[in-house]
Amino acid sequence: MQKKYTSEEIVNSLEGVQRAEPSPFLFTRVMARLEREQSRPELAVYRLIARPVFAVAIASLLIIVNGYLIMNRTTISPATDELSQVVAVEYAQQNHSNPYETNEQP
Secondary structure: OHHHHOOOHHHHHHOOOOOOOOOHHHHHHHHHHHHHHHOOOOHHHHHHHHOOHHHHHHHHHHHHHHHHHHHHHHHHHHHHHHEEEHHHHHHHHHHEEEEEEEEHHH
């Protein structure tokens, strides 16, 4: 059977409690581990990518490449249209039947 404690007994049980103290070298060990983690080579790459200068440079490069491709698209476009027209004409000449026409005669 469980013993029921009074509120005075519970409060008095806390009288001898002291604050917990860490070991003397805990701070040194924690700082050494943090420094070791910071010196990993993978983190150097992530730090480089996370810089705003890097993000602005990549965005500028993408804008320049897109602008170049858009400006040169007009010179490439007519050649592709002519080629697609030639292919369509050759296909129409080889295939006399239209797949959308029914074979039934009225």
